[in-house]
Amino acid sequence: MRAVRCNQHGLPDSLTIETLPDLHPGAGELVIDVKAASVNFPDVLIIQNKYQFKPPLPFTPGAEFSGVVREAGAGVTRFAPGMRVAAYTAQGAFAEQARAAETACIALPDDVAFADAAAFTLAYGTSYHALVDRGALEAGETLLVLGAAGGVGLAAVQIAKIVGARVIAAASSAQKLAFCREHGADDVIDYTKEDLRERVKALTGGNGPDVVFDPVGGAYAEPAFRSIAWRGRYLVVGFANGEIPKLPFNLALLKGASIVGVFWGDHMRREPALAELEFATMVEWIKAGKLRPAVTRRYTLDEAPQALDDMMNRRVTGKVVIEP
Structure with a gap:
């Protein structure tokens, strides 16, 4: 699978696109075929080592995404292959596949678009x-x-x-x-x-x-x-x-x-039941037409460095997504 990689801390133009082995889930995890991943300002800070979350090098940036479950690990009870989900993982979203804990995922109704869902969680x-x-x-x-x-x-x-x-x-x-x-x-x-x-x-x-x-x-x-x-x-x-x-x-x-x-992020980790209720409320708003994430621009995986550069220099408004 192809993925954006941060091999050294720096500006977006230092990122590379690489081919990596397919992912496999651990216990309690899902591997998801990424359909859309949202770009957020913390992504710009993380690749420069300027954010409180500091993943070890090398890593794939991208904190939130949506897609279809490819494989479920041992102990997973809420999701199965073929199900549509959105997830928050702090890293790993700018790729064709991403791994997420079951607790970091929410189920998506069929009538919620992947791009909207990717721009939704964070x-x-x-x-x-x-x-x-x-x-x-x-x-x-x-x-x-x-x-x-x-x-x-x-x-x-x-x-x-x-x-x-x-x-x-x-x-x-x-x-x-x-x-x-x-x-x-x-x-x-x-x-x-x-x-x-x-x-x-x-x-x-x-x-x-x-x-x-x-x-x-x-x-x-x-x-x-x-x-x-x-x-x-x-x-x-x-x-x-x-x-x-x-x-x-x-x-x-x-x-x-x-x-x-x-x-x-810690609210999600410490209070997952409350966070799930919050998401359920917003999903109902989306289904009722009250809420629509403002996705204003879409990039390919190869354009991910440009997407981060545009975010860093405030050339974009609303939410932008990468679609592998």
């Missing part, structure tokens, strides 16, 4: 866990989303609208903000041209957002937190900017606000 799982579980976002509340045109950001916009919240989307260009409006954002902020804090204040009548969803970090974190409403929840989702902000704790005291960490 971004939408993270955003649902952040907003509904950790952020307790309710109908009628206001959500501010930073980096709203990215994968998790756009997922947050869509999920918040289903919940019934008002959404303010912040991004770095008019094109990206138009994309956010197409997917449900009520108001938008171009934080490269507008004062984020003042614009949020104007849009909320001085009250601020009830919840801030921040997958970016960097310079916009503090003004966003200074804008938060009384009893607001600031969701720390990631640091796509590359800079971990130092938020002054006195702001949390003065606002009666919470700084809430969102670590979806």
Whole structure:
């Protein structure tokens, strides 16, 4: 089988496409023929050894994918060859075959497209866990989303609208903000041209957002937190900017606000029953036409380095997938 390989840490152009032996499952594992794999910003960091998850070299990048079960290992009870699944594996997705623990897989209905499913687990799982579980976002509340045109950001916009919240989307260009409006954002902020804090204040009548969803970090974190409403929840989702902000704790005291960490990978590992319920809810939303992952671009396996380069340089919006 063919696979993308990271033999040394570096930029996307250092990746290679190699032919490897077919995979076989261990106990409790599945081998899956990959139909689509999603590209996420952490993939860009992992190949550079800049992420908290550091797989030993060499490895195949790619954290989430969908496909058809090829072979089931000893002890597997929920899946059999021929079944359609989506999986989160942290690595190994950018290949024709991938191996996943049974506990890392969810069954896919026949009417959910592979590309949609591949773009579903990490971004939408993270955003649902952040907003509904950790952020307790309710109908009628206001959500501010930073980096709203990215994968998790756009997922947050869509999920918040289903919940019934008002959404303010912040991004770095008019094109990206138009994309956010197409997917449900009520108001938008171009934080490269507008004062984020003042614009949020104007849009909320001085009250601020009830919840801030921040997958970016960097310079916009503090003004966003200074804008938060009384009893607001600031969701720390990631640091796509590359800079971990130092938020002054006195702001949390003065606002009666919470700084809430969102670590979806450990949520999946530590609380699998709850995570499965979350996914079941979103699958029903997809089947009902309420939710549709925004897959905006597709790449072949040979184009995987380009896909990662486009992600790294923010040339893409929404979700992009690799289809081996």
